Amino acid sequence: MIMLGLTGSIGMGKSTVAAMFRKLGVPVFDADAEVHRLQGPGGALLAAIEALHPGTTGEKGVDRARLGQAVLGDRAALARLERLIHPAVAKARRAFIRRHRAKSLLVLDIPLLFEKGGWRDVDAVAVVSAPAWMQRRRVLARPGMSEARLARIRALQTPDREKRRRADFLIETGVSRAETNAAVRRLVACLRARGVRYSRSCVRSSSIRKQPA
Numbered sequence: 112m113i114m115l116g117l118t119g120s121i122g123m124g125k126s127t128v129a130a131m132f133r134k135l136g137v138p139v140f141d142a143d144a145e146v147h148r149l150q151g152p153g154g155a156l157l158a159a160i161e162a163l164h165p166g167t168t169g170e171k172g173v174d175r176a177r178l179g180q181a182v183l184g185d186r187a188a189l190a191r192l193e194r195l196i197h198p199a200v201a202k203a204r205r206a207f208i209r210r211h212r213a214k215s216l217l218v219l220d221i222p223l224l225f226e227k228g229g230w231r232d233v234d235a236v237a238v239v240s241a242p243a244w245m246q247r248r249r250v251l252a253r254p255g256m257s258e259a260r261l262a263r264i265r266a267l268q269t270p271d272r273e274k275r276r277r278a279d280f281l282i283e284t285g286v287s288r289a290e291t292n293a294a295v296r297r298l299v300a301c302l303r304a305r306g307v308r309y310s311r312s313c314v315r316s317s318s319i320r321k322q323p324a
């Protein structure tokens with residue numbers, strides 16, 4: 112079985128690309144969705160989050176805008192929140208892997224794959240990337256997003272340049288969706304055909320060849 116880590120900075124198109132893998136029948140573990148479940152209505156972590164940041168939870172679960180205000184510019188507060196959330200996400204990930212152990216290919220969609228060391232536990236890493244101006248344009252078009260919020264988030268994430276350098280496969284999203292989709296298809300076909308031992312030979316299957324660092 113090949114465990115492919117899928118990552119990328121904010122707005123690079125990770126969710127869109129994850130959906131492309133899913134459409135090809137590849138089981139995808141979505142770390143962000145797991146966080147949403149844990150923080151959603153009746154979520155397992157609501158009480159603990161409320162204790163850390165009073166007033167950030169309610170009947171509808173966590174008020175993400177509020178919690179984001181409280182933690183995204185405060186590294187110590189974010190670290191405390193992560194210590195609560197990440198072990199719960201890791202547990203769900205292990206259960207997902209067990210559930211799908213008979214599959215030839217699994218994708219683990221993990222935004223903080225490089226930041227938190229998850230890259231060590233996967234067979235290969237695919238990085239979703241687009242030019243910085245396009246990332247900016249996509250992110251600033253989202254409701255509730257501002258230059259300041261984007262700057263705070265970018266400061267917490269491994270730079271795109273480094274992600275690209277460390278990627279085994281690069282999936283470009285600064286092109287048409289059809290082209291990205293074709294690259295995902297080629298990559299999936301190649302990984303399924305070659306298996307974990309020869310997965311590195313699928314480099315040319317992603318949309319562009321890896322640039323030298």
Ligand SMILES: CC(C)(COP(=O)(O)OP(=O)(O)OC[C@H]1O[C@@H](n2cnc3c(N)ncnc32)[C@H](O)[C@@H]1O)[C@@H](O)C(=O)NCCC(=O)NCCS
Pocket residue numbers: 120121122142143146175176178179182183189192193196200222223264267268
């Ligand atoms: C702070 C929270 C409430 C903000 O929620 P909101 O819906 O406004 O933003 P969203 O989750 O879509 O994140 C926006 C961007 O910030 C990034 N981001 C979120 N948490 C972190 C983090 N701990 N470190 C670095 N980047 C982060 C995301 O990858 C994304 O690119 C939420 O992100 C959260 O609970 N984060 C802590 C859990 C976590 O680490 N999640 C990310 C990976 S699973």
Ligand SMILES: Nc1ncnc2c1ncn2[C@@H]1O[C@H](COP(=O)(O)OP(=O)(O)OP(=O)(O)O)[C@@H](O)[C@H]1O
Pocket residue numbers: 119120121122123124125126127128222249283284285286287288289291
């Ligand atoms: N070729 C492409 N591949 C992927 N996304 C594309 C492409 N062209 C345009 N887009 C658009 O770019 C946006 C990418 O958003 P998406 O939510 O997938 O990013 P993300 O990296 O998951 O973001 P975040 O980290 O903030 O959750 C979408 O609006 C998508 O329609």
